[in-house]
Amino acid sequence: MEPLRVALLGCGVVGGEVARLLTSQAGELAARVGAPLELVGVAVRRAGRERGELGFDAGLLTTDADELVTRADVVVEVIGGIEPARSLVLRAMEHGAGVVTANKALLAADGPTLFEAAAKHGVDLYYEASVAGAIPLLRPLRESLAGDRVTRVLGIVNGTTNYVLDKMDSTGAGFAEAVEQAQALGYAEADPTADVEGFDAAAKAAILASLAFHTRVSAADVHREGITEVSAADVRAAQQQGCVIKLLAICERVTAAAGEAVSVRVHPAMLPLSHPLAQVREAYNAVYVEAEAAGQLMFYGPGAGGRPTASAVLGDVVAVARHRVGGGRGPGESAYAELPVLPMSEVVTRYHVRLHVADRPGVLAQVAGVFAQHGVSIETVQQRQDEAGRAVLVVVTHAATDAALSTTVEDLAELDIVDSVAGVLRVEGGDDR
Numbered sequence: 001m002e003p004l005r006v007a008l009l010g011c012g013v014v015g016g017e018v019a020r021l022l023t024s025q026a027g028e029l030a031a032r033v034g035a036p037l038e039l040v041g042v043a044v045r046r047a048g049r050e051r052g053e054l055g056f057d058a059g060l061l062t063t064d065a066d067e068l069v070t071r072a073d074v075v076v077e078v079i080g081g082i083e084p085a086r087s088l089v090l091r092a093m094e095h096g097a098g099v100v101t102a103n104k105a106l107l108a109a110d111g112p113t114l115f116e117a118a119a120k121h122g123v124d125l126y127y128e129a130s131v132a133g134a135i136p137l138l139r140p141l142r143e144s145l146a147g148d149r150v151t152r153v154l155g156i157v158n159g160t161t162n163y164v165l166d167k168m169d170s171t172g173a174g175f176a177e178a179v180e181q182a183q184a185l186g187y188a189e190a191d192p193t194a195d196v197e198g199f200d201a202a203a204k205a206a207i208l209a210s211l212a213f214h215t216r217v218s219a220a221d222v223h224r225e226g227i228t229e230v231s232a233a234d235v236r237a238a239q240q241q242g243c244v245i246k247l248l249a250i251c252e253r254v255t256a257a258a259g260e261a262v263s264v265r266v267h268p269a270m271l272p273l274s275h276p277l278a279q280v281r282e283a284y285n286a287v288y289v290e291a292e293a294a295g296q297l298m299f300y301g302p303g304a305g306g307r308p309t310a311s312a313v314l315g316d317v318v319a320v321a322r323h324r325v326g327g328g329r330g331p332g333e334s335a336y337a338e339l340p341v342l343p344m345s346e347v348v349t350r351y352h353v354r355l356h357v358a359d360r361p362g363v364l365a366q367v368a369g370v371f372a373q374h375g376v377s378i379e380t381v382q383q384r385q386d387e388a389g390r391a392v393l394v395v396v397t398h399a400a401t402d403a404a405l406s407t408t409v410e411d412l413a414e415l416d417i418v419d420s421v422a423g424v425l426r427v428e429g430g431d432d433r
């Protein structure tokens with residue numbers, strides 16, 4: 001059988017490992033595909049850079065990615081970002097190549113353009129590595145659950161922020177120090193702002209919601225909050241409550257006034273220690289998928305890092321290559337449901353509110369009154385003293401709309417007896433969620 005030509009775009013953390021695995025496992029991959037996979041070129045940004053041990057012939061390096069994509073059967077895009085990745089992927093498809101990408105930013109920004117191009121040119125588009133690294137998650141959603149009705153996807157989908165929050169919680173590490181460690185371990189994006197500000201998780205949430213609900217959801221549709229506002233005091237407050245703070249991606253099918261809709265959000269949230277997601281450490285990811293017939297499924301594993309991510313990329317390369325050998329194509333875009341995306345203000349959540357208050361009679365009644373005015377029911381209230389001897393009131397609410405909760409907090413801040421709102425965090429994983 002003629003070899004299948006594989007072109008690799010990008011040779012960084014993920015690309016370097018993809019090249020190594022393609023070369024070191026060549027024999028087994030050929031047996032699984034039914035034809036050898038021949039690495040025909042590796043596009044890099046700069047020629048002549050010191051790259052250490054490559055694991056493949058240095059003569060394959062090229063700075064002409066435009067040319068490389070015209071002479072491949074399978075193009076692997078692991079450059080990241082929107083351009084030139086998008087133009088290269090589209091050019092590869094025009095020239096008849098199947099595409100494998102790990103690029104969630106591109107898929108969440110302009111997925112429909114890529115799917116339409118793949119359909120037009122009759123080629124595959126696979127992207128398992130784009131969400132939750134090595135964990136097989138997109139293929140289960142695209143294929144295994146295609147006969148079911150998914151109602152909810154909830155999980156930790158960013159390794160860097162989970163690593164940072166875990167280190168802050170377990171070792172008391174500072175935020176900046178933990179981010180640097182995550183970068184050194186190859187978990188963070190080229191610009192770690194994408195991780196800590198929640199952009200990476202929001203892109204992944206958009207991809208998950210699109211697949212789960214057969215609806216186009218882009219990154220711009222996702223309510224996004226990162227972890228930069230999470231303080232050491234928040235982490236301690238969560239611990240006092242028997243909780244941890246995690247950055248969660250939550251995609252839900254909801255019934256709104258106007259009919260069925262989806263809500264898609266990424267934000268830090270307190271989770272009780274008894275919740276399985278609370279036990280997810282370091283850069284691991286874990287995602288719950290709830291479907292009407294299947295019930296609750298959980299996917300867990302390494303969500304970031306060069307080698308685990310390369311595993312998912314290689315799995316996709318094998319899938320595309322098998323189609324080239326045996327015929328057939330992977331699933332295309334499924335967006336027939338066209339459900340509207342619910343604004344965050346209408347989403348139902350719970351809050352944990354920490355207030356620095358005057359320590360005198362009547363304070364509790366005034367605070368409770370503000371919650372009542374907004375129709376927000378209180379689950380628990382505790383008063384304690386912080387390290388500086390100030391009175392701290394900790395209120396945990398029942399579920400209410402996000403709009404009601406945020407106006408409640410605004411009005412609390414206006415009360416004379418409230419010195420400051422010390423922290424506000426959403427709470428997930430309780431009995432009513």
Ligand SMILES: NC(=O)C1=CN([C@@H]2O[C@H](COP(=O)(O)OP(=O)(O)OC[C@H]3O[C@@H](n4cnc5c(N)ncnc54)[C@H](O)[C@@H]3O)[C@@H](O)[C@H]2O)C=CC1
Nearest residue numbers: 010011012013014043044045078079080102103304305309
């Ligand atoms: N690192 C990880 O844990 C994971 C990364 N990903 C995704 O994989 C992709 C790659 O990520 P990393 O390997 O971590 O990034 P990286 O920054 O280590 O590698 C990207 C490489 O592409 C090169 N590049 C930039 N422009 C180029 C161009 N025009 N032509 C050729 N090469 C060019 C850069 O010089 C760099 O070496 C991104 O889309 C990222 O979001 C997905 C899952 C996990």
Ligand SMILES: N[C@@H](CC=O)C(=O)O
Nearest residue numbers: 158159160188189304
């Ligand atoms: N930067 C990302 C890499 C994987 O997608 C993360 O930290 O999860």
Ligand code: NA
Nearest residue numbers: 128131133135
């Ligand atoms: Na994955």
